[in-house]
Amino acid sequence: MPARHFDRHRARAVRRAADRLQGQVGADMGVSDSAVANWETGHSSPDPEKLPEYAAALRGALDDLFPRTGMPDLADLRCDAGIYLNETAGVIGTKSAGPVSAAEKGVRRLKDRYVPALAARYGVSEGDLRRAEDRSFAAAEEKSRGAESGVHQDAAADLGRPPGSLAEKITLILQRSYPGPQGPPSDAEMAAQVNAQMGADILTAQDFLELRTGVKDTAPTAVLPALAAVVGVSPLYFESDDAVAAQVYEGLQLLAAAKQGSIGRVKARGLGPQGLSPRMMALVNELVAEMKEEEAEAGK
Template sequence: MPARHFDRGRLRAVRRAAELSQRDVAAGVGVATSSVAGWEADTPTSPDPEKLPALARTLGRELDDLFPRTGLPDLTDLRCDAGLYQIETSAILGTKSAGPVRGAERGERRLKDRYVAPLAAAYGVSEEELLRAQERSLARAQGTTEDQNAGEDQAGFGAPPDSLSGKITLLLRRSFPGRQQMPSDAEIAEAVNARAGFEAISEEGVRDLRTGKEEDAAPLVLEGLATFFGVSPMYFQHDDAVAQQVYEGLRLLSASRRGAVGRVRARGSRQGLPADVMALVNDLVDEMEQRDSGSR
């Protein structure tokens, strides 16, 4: 699972900047002062993942900012981000033990339908986000990647995301794969504002859209996001048919980046794409082929 990055030096610096003592932080998180001292010292100790949300709140920082994570969360990540230990989920589900969650996190079995809604509510995510995280847990347990588990062409795409946060996350993953450094929320906000000519959105506003705290944005912001990521503004529209067209184009382009250019052209007609959309995809594929051949 993509664990959050814990930096003890940054923790110490942020605590001091907030003018908090180790005792203050310990009280806010619910641990001994010696635990906080150990987290900041050059020792192998670090806080439980379940403690990171309380630690970020105590220090007055966003969880994603203080303890960033590259990649999308699985079920264990969602639970830890909610500050819950596995044993606490039995009370949420009304079960005698945490067995249902334990089995799902291990990828041994899926959650029963009746558990999805209460667990999503407790984790502060949508049911759709919870189910997608479940698929990542299953893929990990099977020794595959999420990409390998998602379809015939291994493009890593399941159903197109229907939430704004899901669409932004997808674009971040596809535009900055592997170890490429993803842009920060501040950089995205700066690009959107530069296009708008005024402050249309703040760094916090971008973070809220990316994490799903806010589900809608002004048209000018959506246009700026589209320009930043290099996609059509249609991608962010609520019209499912329009979003599906742009999504399919992205999926086919993803295949071409892995050397499956021939399959892109051959399979385009089977994807239900309009002729003009497919023509655009093929033009882009041609451009990439020329660029790649010229760099050899």
């Protein structure tokens, strides 16, 4: 999970700037002054559940003092609320913290009746809680895949070759686009971003999961270009090798025609099913224009 970053030097500087003694900070947090001293010297680190109290004792904001990169999972939300795992049993009215522990580990999802109480105690909406749960399950699934392969490598390294299937391409680009321990957004979040790019609710979280895992190997026409825009790659990335090769071949034909002085005839041909897109055609024409200028300059 994307744990908050604890910087002992910053914590000490902020405490001193607030004109607070280690004993005062410890008293506010219910710990000894020696515990605070050990945190500042690097001999130990505060529990993540203690960071909200620590920030308050230092008279600072949690996100400013102990920042996190990426979106929180279920355990992160609990820690941000200053709650230890064993305390969640009292929140949801069960004998043990088993239901919350299982959800944080990506083993079993929370029952609907637990969600309102947890969301209220964590200070988030029920939707935010469920999205954090999705991230916990996504992280568990990723960890499981790494354990099965015996190494924690990306899809391209596991394959020993460039990605070929649509699922391999999606997995690789997500890993490359969202590096770090927090990993990529959940399937639901990716589907939402793609839908926002398309301006319509076409893709569901289940649809994206099936594309990412190879259950489905084709997507509606607008989905892949929208996904390409979300992750910042060319739409050609998600095309089949044959389709890309056809576009490259078409471009080479255009360049050859330009060298022969017949680019006007080629430009008027129109586009076939494997032809160049308007954007690609414009790029080729720009290259042709540059070539003509260079040839003209060379002939002077």
